[in-house]
Amino acid sequence: MFKIIPDGKSFKEHVLLKNGEGILIRAAKREDIPLVSEFMKRLSKESLRMRFMAAVNEVPQNIIEDLCTGDFVESGCLLAIINEETEPKVIGLGNFISMGDSRSAEVAFLVQDEYQGRGISTIILERLAGICAANGYIELVAEVLPDNQQMLNVFKNSGFKVHQLWDSDAVHIELPVIGGASLWEQAAMRERIAVANSLMPILKPKKIAVIGASRDKNSIGNMIFRNILSNGFTGTVYPVNPKAESVNGVKAYKSVEDLPEEIELAVIAVPAKEVIKVSEEAANKGAKGLIVVSAGFAESGKEGKKRQEKLLNLVRNRGMRLIGPSCLGVMNTHPEVNLNASLAPTLPERGTAGFFSHSAALGLVILNYAKKKGIGFTTYVSAGNRADVSGNDLLQYWYEDSNTKLAILYLETFGNPRKFVRIARNMSRKKPILCIKTAKSKAGRKKAEEKTGKSGGGKEETEALFHQAGIIVADTLDELFDIAMILVHQPLPQGKGVGIIANSAGFATLFADSSEANGLEIKEENLINLGAFAKPDDYTKSVKELLLKENVHSLLVGFACVGNCGPEDIAQSIKKGVVEAERENGIKKPVLLCLMGMYGTVNLKTEYTEKNEEYTFPAFRFPESAPKALSQIVKYSEFIEKPVGKIAWYEDTKGDKARKLCQKYINEKEKNIEILLKPEEAKEIIDCFNLPQCNNPNAFKCTLFVKPDPVFGPLLRLETHKGHSIVRITPITERDIEELVERLNLPECNKIGEIFGRVSQMIEEIPWLYSLKIPLSEKGIIAKDIKMALRPSGFIKIEF
DSSP: OOOOOSOGGGOEEEEEOTTSOEEEEEEOOGGGHHHHHHHHHHSOHHHHHHHHSSOOSSOOHHHHHHHTSOOSSSEEEEEEEESSSSSOEEEEEEEEEEOSSSSEEEEEEEEOGGGTTSSHHHHHHHHHHHHHHHTTOOEEEEEEOTTOHHHHHHHHTSSSOOEEEEOSSOEEEEEEOSSOSHHHHHHHHHHHHHHHHHTHHHHSOSEEEEETOOSOTTSHHHHHHHHHHHTTOSSEEEEEOTTOSEETTEEOBSSGGGSSSOOSEEEEOSOHHHHHHHHHHHHHTTOOEEEEOOOOSGGGOHHHHHHHHHHHHHHHHTTOEEEOSSOOEEEEOOTTTOEEEESSSSOOOEEEEEEEESOHHHHHHHHHHHHHTTOOEEEEEEOTTOSSOOHHHHHHHHHHOTTOOEEEEEESSBSOHHHHHHHHHHHTTTSOEEEEEOOOSHHHHHHHHHHHSOBOOOHHHHHHHHHHHTOEEESSHHHHHHHHHHHHHSOOOSSSBEEEEESSHHHHHHHHHHHHHTTOBOOGGGEEEOOTTOOHHHHHHHHHHHHTOTTOOEEEEEEOOOSSOOSHHHHHHHHHHHHHHHHHHOOOOOEEEEETTOOEEEEEEOTTSTTOOEEEEEEOSSTTHHHHHHHHHHHHHHHHHSOOOOBOOOTTOOHHHHHHHHHHHHHHSOTTSOEEOOHHHHHHHHHTTTOOBOOOGGGOOEEEEEEEETTTEEEEEEEETTSOEEEEESSOBHHHHHHHHHHHTOOTTOOHHHHHHHHHHHHHHOTTEEEEEEEEETTEEOGGGOEEEEOTTOSOOOOO
């Protein structure tokens, strides 16, 4: 389901086209008549013919005026605009007009010729559907010329259930704007591709300007310029410095405007008060990406916050993307790029992990630590203040990047948690997401929020977010990289069963205790104590024996040296046992080591196999750490084994009727206040969503709440009469419902899961819903005790 847009007249949203270019979509108003007139004059006669279904030399003025004076109830028009703040230019539009039957609205689109094929009509169609649905329309219609294949494809690929009726003169299109949530999947895919493309100028640039590249080797600008050069960047980099002839032996330019060619990326390291000026100059020189390392923005107080808002307005107005401000740069280890636009002197080892860090300095320290753990990276991004590019954007980039197999996030606060859940839920089934969430303490949370202006979120809500998205969570940095070692170097476990091998009863006991404490399963026959004087061949035999067992899904191997010996021979014998087991049953299982004297990763080549493979085993300093890290990966493996589950959506609802009722009640009350509905009014809206009902008030079992949260948006909270509480972020999936029923140990005939799903749908379909309280029994809701409140502004941010 697309997002319902309750106030079309004030609608405004910055969006990305499929090529990554940023534009503004907003409601047309009377002042836009000159802009739309100019737009019409730039269109080819063929584009006008396709839109007006006849040869048109000039669009009549009254049509242009009608487009710009809609009330967004009977009619309305959305404009696609570039350079809104400086030299606004309309490059496309879409409008709707009521068919006069209060159920259907006709839509039509126009896009400037050179911008066609970039997804503008599709984006506007989704927003028009949201506006029309808010006004109670249940169907969009369109008339299209049979030879207008481009427009027919827009409707066909939109995600709506399209009905076409052909005749000799036109194709009649019907698109229901009620029902299924399949449109979300299409919209999510379009957004993911657009976001990934928008980050290409930052992560895979060919031409860079470092603005503020000083000759002082201790300055930030010089260090970044030097690091780009010394790490073998495959493109061209220009130093910009008004006071230097050259920087590090490279000719310098006094301003970006003096550069001999256009650039894709500008790295800015000048005083904060100069950033906006040089950013505009970079945009004029073609830059589509900015990395602002300069401090003095939102992290520095009110003036800095205003400065950051101006910078963001500039970036969006010019269709650029921004990392920072107050960040430490980015890295890309791909040999075709070799970009180190950061303060780290060298690129990290190339590998398969993408890393996004809210902490700038700590992020660079982590990169060095990761090297000791044998973890390499594809890309690294220092978040800074996250004025524009966030972790959500990087997840979408990594989803599309074939080289990235693992996403690592160091998070302090959330920008848009609902969007994070949606993106992470899709990605985690394809690639694991490993996260450490800090700022849990009151003092830590306050400090993080001061830096970015974003909230850290509550503990219960954060846990719900990670659970629903299938994210692997680490409590400490050490644990983060223990888990990462396993994900990078070992296959996923296919169950909870572990085997344990050690040459000490105490060693084996530590493994076993930690395994059980972390939810792993260990059977007595799968624990082998080889004794203090075990030989390498004993390890080979035991490793093979346990790995061939069906109830052993992972293997923990420990060795404590007794006397004058080292772990090298034992490591080789373990590898030999692994190879022999894999050769016999063809199954790869994770093998984790704790060999006193080895720490990080153990890399061993296998000369006696046909492929001459290299095996890399994670090696832990102490035995308790291995099961703890493994248990988190077992949970993730269980998550991706279960069906993903579609967003809970029911076709027997009447969302259009519910929205009309909400608008009726809101219009009858005072604006901009919370409106508590009468029980009969609340029931009338509830009935539109066909919630099962129970007429026995004594059957009370639990209470379902919808509560507004300033960070997470609408939350579903189920509280049982026994004091248990379950929180979920909407929209929920069929899988969330199954887990709820399982957790509450409800009988198959219960209705609580279905009610959970229907209320989640209600939240998406009624943007004015502010709070809700519904007493439940296993058979249905207890309608007479429902409490519902509406608010004209609702509490859902419009996010696509």
